[in-house]
Structure formats: C-alpha cells, structure tokens
Amino acid sequence: MKLGRRQEGRWAWRLTGFVTLCVYIFMFAPIVATVILSFNASMFGGFPMTGFSLQWYGKLMANEQVLTAFRTSLWIALVTSAVTTAIGVVTAFALVRFEFPGKQALSTLVILPALVPETILGVGLLVLIKAIDQPRTMLLLVLGHILLAVPYVVLITQARMVGIRRVYEEAALSLGASRFSSFREITLPLLIPAVVGGALLAFTISFDNTSASLFWRPAGVETMPTQILSMLKISISPEINALGTVMILVTVGIPLVGGLILQSLTRLKRRDQPKEETL
Amino acid sequence: MLVAPVLVLLIFFLVLPIAVMAAYTFFTFVTAGVETSALTTANWHEFLTDSYYSGFLLKTLRVGAITATLCGVLGYFPAYFIWATTFKHKWLLLLLLIVPFWISFTIRTFSWINILGEQGVINVALLKLGIINEPLPMLYNEGAVILGMLHFLLPYMILNVYVSLESIDRTLIAAARSMGCTSAQAFREVTLPLSLPGLAAGLLLCFVLAAGSYVTPQLLGSGRDALFGNLIYDTIMGELNWPMGATLSIVLFVVLGFFAAIYTRYMGMSQIVKGLGG
Numbered sequence: 001m002k003l004g005r006r007q008e009g010r011w012a013w014r015l016t017g018f019v020t021l022c023v024y025i026f027m028f029a030p031i032v033a034t035v036i037l038s039f040n041a042s043m044f045g046g047f048p049m050t051g052f053s054l055q056w057y058g059k060l061m062a063n064e065q066v067l068t069a070f071r072t073s074l075w076i077a078l079v080t081s082a083v084t085t086a087i088g089v090v091t092a093f094a095l096v097r098f099e100f101p102g103k104q105a106l107s108t109l110v111i112l113p114a115l116v117p118e119t120i121l122g123v124g125l126l127v128l129i130k131a132i133d134q135p136r137t138m139l140l141l142v143l144g145h146i147l148l149a150v151p152y153v154v155l156i157t158q159a160r161m162v163g164i165r166r167v168y169e170e171a172a173l174s175l176g177a178s179r180f181s182s183f184r185e186i187t188l189p190l191l192i193p194a195v196v197g198g199a200l201l202a203f204t205i206s207f208d209n210t211s212a213s214l215f216w217r218p219a220g221v222e223t224m225p226t227q228i229l230s231m232l233k234i235s236i237s238p239e240i241n242a243l244g245t246v247m248i249l250v251t252v253g254i255p256l257v258g259g260l261i262l263q264s265l266t267r268l269k270r271r272d273q274p275k276e277e278t279l
Numbered sequence: 280m281l282v283a284p285v286l287v288l289l290i291f292f293l294v295l296p297i298a299v300m301a302a303y304t305f306f307t308f309v310t311a312g313v314e315t316s317a318l319t320t321a322n323w324h325e326f327l328t329d330s331y332y333s334g335f336l337l338k339t340l341r342v343g344a345i346t347a348t349l350c351g352v353l354g355y356f357p358a359y360f361i362w363a364t365t366f367k368h369k370w371l372l373l374l375l376l377i378v379p380f381w382i383s384f385t386i387r388t389f390s391w392i393n394i395l396g397e398q399g400v401i402n403v404a405l406l407k408l409g410i411i412n413e414p415l416p417m418l419y420n421e422g423a424v425i426l427g428m429l430h431f432l433l434p435y436m437i438l439n440v441y442v443s444l445e446s447i448d449r450t451l452i453a454a455a456r457s458m459g460c461t462s463a464q465a466f467r468e469v470t471l472p473l474s475l476p477g478l479a480a481g482l483l484l485c486f487v488l489a490a491g492s493y494v495t496p497q498l499l500g501s502g503r504d505a506l507f508g509n510l511i512y513d514t515i516m517g518e519l520n521w522p523m524g525a526t527l528s529i530v531l532f533v534v535l536g537f538f539a540a541i542y543t544r545y546m547g548m549s550q551i552v553k554g555l556g557g
Binding site: 009013015016019020024026028030033034044047048087091098106109111116117120121124127128131144146150154155204208211214224225240241247248 | 280281282284285286288289292293294295296297299300303353354356357359360361363375376378379380381382383384385386387389390391393394396397398399400403407429430433434437461462463484487488490491492493494497498508511512515516521524525528531532535539551552
C-alpha cells in the first residue's frame with residue numbers, strides 16, 4: 001500500500017514535469033520556426049526548407065518602409081523609456097516614503113493602465129482628442145506609450161524601494177543633506193537595478209505596442225508593429241520572418257546584455273564593499 | 280509635489296478620456312465621422328436591443344473564460360514544477376518565462392502561422408509522412424485564436440501562481456507530511472489552497488487581457504472570430520461611428536470592471552500588484 005502511494009506521487013511528479021516541458025515547447029516552438037524560416041531560400045514564407053539563404057535579410061535592409069518604421073519605433077521607445085523611468089521612480093518614491101491624502105487611490109489608479117484593455121484606452125484618448133478638436137500627433141503617441149508603461153516602472157521601483165531601509169536616507173538627512181541630495185546620493189544609487197529594469201521594460205512595452213498605437217498614431221506614421229500588421233495583411237512572406245528574427249534579436253538581446261552588465265556591475269561593487277550585504 | 284507628473288498624466292490620458300467617452304455615448308451620430316452633441320439614448324438603445332452586439336459580447340466573454348481556464352490548468356503545472364524542483368538552475372526556467380515578454384507580441388502571434396498554416400510545420404510534416412493528402416485547415420478559426428491568446432497569456436499565469444507558491448512557508452508542508460499526509464494529500468490540503476490567490480489573480484488577468492484583445496483575432500481568426508475589441512476598432516476606424524464606438528468601449532470597460540471588482544472584493548489588489556511587478 002505504502003509503496004503504491006509513493007509510486008503515485010512519483011507519477012504525479014513525472015506528469016508535472018512532462019506538462020512543464022510541453023508548455024515550454026509550446027512557448028518557443030513558433031518562435032524557433034520563425035527564426036529557421038527566415039533563412040529559407042524558398043519564395044514562400046513556409047516549410048519545407050529549400051536551402052539556406054540570407055536574401056530576405058538583404059531585401060529587408062533595402063525596404064525603406066520597414067527602416068522608417070524601425071527608426072520611428074526606436075525613437076518613440078527611447079523617449080518613452082527615459083520619461084517613464086523618471087516619472088515612475090519619482091512616483092514610487094512618493095508612494096513608498098510619504099503619507100498624503102489620496103495615496104491609496106493614486107496607487108490603485110497608477111496600475112489601471114496595465115489592467116484596462118488597450119482598445120479602451122486607445123478609443124478613450126482618441127475621443128478626447130476629437131472632442132477638443134486636436135490632431136493626432138507624435139507627442140500624443142509618445143505620451144500614450146508613457147501611460148501604458150508607467151504602471152510597470154512604478155511597481156518594479158516600489159518593490160525595490162520597500163527593501164531599502166529608511167535609515168540610510170535619515171542618516172544623510174541628519175548629517176545635513178537636503179531631501180533632494182539625499183535622494184540623489186543615497187536612494188537613487190540603491191535603486192539602480194530597479195531603474196535599469198524599469199527603463200528596459202518601458203522600452204520594450206513601447207517598442208512592442210500594437211493595439212493602442214493603431215488608434216493613436218498620426219496619419220501616415222507606421223511603428224514597427226503596425227508595419228508588420230499591414231505587411232501581414234498582404235501575405236506572409238519570408239521577409240516578415242526575417243523581420244521577426246531581427247526584432248527578436250533586438251528586443252531579447254538588449255535586456256539580456258543589460259542584465260548581464262548590471263550583474264557584473266553589482267558583483268564588482270560587492271567586491272569593493274564586502275560588508276554592505278550583511279548590514 | 281512629487282506625484283504631480285504622474286497625476287497629470289493619469290488625469291489627462293486615463294480618467295478624462297474615459298469620462299469624455301462616457302459622455303460621447305449620448306451624442307447623436309449623423310454620418311461617418313460627424314456627430315452632434317444633441318443628447319440621445321439611441322446608441323444605448325441600439326446596443327441593448329440589437330442582438331448582434333450582445334452576441335459579440337457573449338462570445339468575447341466565452342472566449343475569455345475558455346482561455347483563462349486553459350491558462351489556469353496548463354499554467355499551474357510549470358509553476359508548481361519550478362517551485363518544487365531541486366534543479367540547480369531554477370533561474371533559467373524563470374528567465375525563459377520572462378523572455379517571451381520581450382519578444383514582440385505581433386511576432387509571437389504571427390509565428391503561429393508558421394506552425395498551423397498550410398505551409399506550417401504540422402501540415403508539411405503530416406503531408407510528408409503521408410498521413411494526410413490535403414493540408415488541414417487549422418488557422419483562421421476560434422481554436423487558433425484561443426491558442427494564440429494562450430501563448431501570450433501563459434507566462435502571466437505561471438508567474439502569478441509561482442509568486443503565490445513562493446510565499447508558502449515550506450515547513451507547513453513538511454508538517455503535513457510528518458502528520459501522515461501522503462504527498463497528494465499535502466498538496467490538496469496545504470499547497471493548493473495557499474496558492475489559490477495567485478491562481479485567482481492569474482485567472483482575472485488572463486480573462487481581462489483575452490477579452491480585450493485585438494491583434495490575436497485579427498491575425499489568427501477569420502472574420503467570424505472577431506471579438507469585441509475588433510468590433511470597437513471597426514466601428515470607430517472603419518464606420519467612423521464615434522458615438523457607437525464609445526458606447527461599445529464603455530460597455531467593455533464596465534463589464535470587465537465588474538469582474539475585476541468582484542475579484543478585488545474577495546482578494547484585494549495586492550496579489551495582482553505582486554504578479555505584475557515581480
């Protein structure tokens with residue numbers, strides 16, 4: 001009997017492992033297929049592989065529309081990332097360190113853009129713009145992206161800030177530092193991992209945004225995702241697979257490299273001040 | 280004030296737009312792109328009486344519920360596995376869950392065409408093996424839409440459940456085992472109940488995101504598989520019927536808000552916050 005039960009537990013564990021493996025395959029199979037197909041020599045964007053070729057990458061590099069969309073998205077994402085990080089860090093600082101009326105309401109309100117479907121946010125802003133008779137501009141698109149990214153930056157920074165003990169800041173203040181310089185000299189350096197993480201996430205959220213951008217973009221402007229969407233409306237060509245692969249390299253490569261740099265930085269720091277962690 | 284920038288942003292880009300949109304639902308539609316501020320209940324009347332709209336809403340909620348449930352079932356296993364495994368490089372498993380968030384959502388969605396399409400992996404393999412003579416029509420139906428949504432929502436679910444499992448005091452399980460529970464009983468009586476908050480948060484998140492989706496039905500579904508988000512987009516960008524588009528948006532907002540409210544009534548916001556921010 002006892003043996004039977006143990007057997008049962010082992011089978012349950014094996015099943016869990018098997019489903020886990022399947023889920024991971026499910027997650028990555030389509031992406032791997034896309035990357036492989038981008039090197040396919042065939043004229044059609046599908047299997048079977050007829051040979052190895054880089055011609056679709058060449059075609060991509062010569063596609064003026066794609067390049068323009070790429071540059072547009074890159075700029076929007078960079079500006080969004082910088083502004084969102086600044087706003088988000090300051091907001092998280094206020095939410096964690098100060099008491100003020102309406103704090104609870106604000107902390108709920110600030111995560112709403114992550115929960116409300118983009119379609120609704122998209123239509124809402126568009127209706128507002130129409131009601132006050134303003135055109136859709138780049139500025140609107142960027143501000144919209146900032147709205148979408150701000151919850152994530154605030155949440156990430158908040159989580160980190162809660163772990164930073166207040167005594168460091170209080171020590172600086174009692175030694176005569178102003179509020180601002182205590183923030184700049186003490187809080188901000190300790191927050192760096194959250195700041196970098198938030199900035200990277202804001203970048204990808206903006207670079208990747210599709211639904212809301214379809215509503216907000218000025219007439220004639222394509223961002224990278226909307227460009228892909230309009231290319232897909234025609235047909236799935238090998239060029240799109242190549243484009244997808246390039247995008248994967250950019251959006252996965254940047255955070256990975258950023259994370260690695262960050263890790264080695266903190267490791268270096270730890271070597272300099274071995275006692276810091278035990279405080 | 281430190282919160283001034285975020286407050287201005289939230290008021291002008293979140294609160295005010297939704298308020299104006301609510302007002303717009305009472306405006307009169309004249310012709311494509313033109314409406315007057317003469318107040319009318321015609322839009323609401325049309326929405327409430329035309330079964331076309333309620334059908335869309337029900338279908339959207341159904342697809343959202345199916346997707347969320349599948350996410351819950353399929354997502355619990357990996358979350359549990361990552362939590363319980365003694366594998367040394369657990370961080371790698373977690374990292375692999377986060378990587379999809381970095382890959383463009385549009386690309387992740389259209390990549391399914393390479394798997395399910397007529398020239399996709401499955402069809403080409405089955406044809407080569409001689410199991411089928413004609414490519415199976417696996418794309419452009421509701422199943423493909425749900426599959427695509429499952430693909431982008433699973434990491435949310437797994438991370439939510441994982442965060443919840445991580446907060447369980449493991450000595451509780453050891454205690455249950457030492458009192459004579461089998462591992463199955465310990466799971467049923469201790470681990471599962473304590474991980475329910477994460478599962479519930481994941482379900483809500485998946486449901487809301489699925490029901491609000493636009494891109495997935497657009498890319499992987501046929502015209503018949505359009506969801507409420509597509510209806511809103513077509514009403515506004517296609518028909519240029521702004522008052523009706525605003526009405527539909529408000530409906531979706533209220534309906535999804537209703538589910539979120541039920542959830543927060545019982546669970547509070549903290550679990551969602553944990554799941555989103557890590």
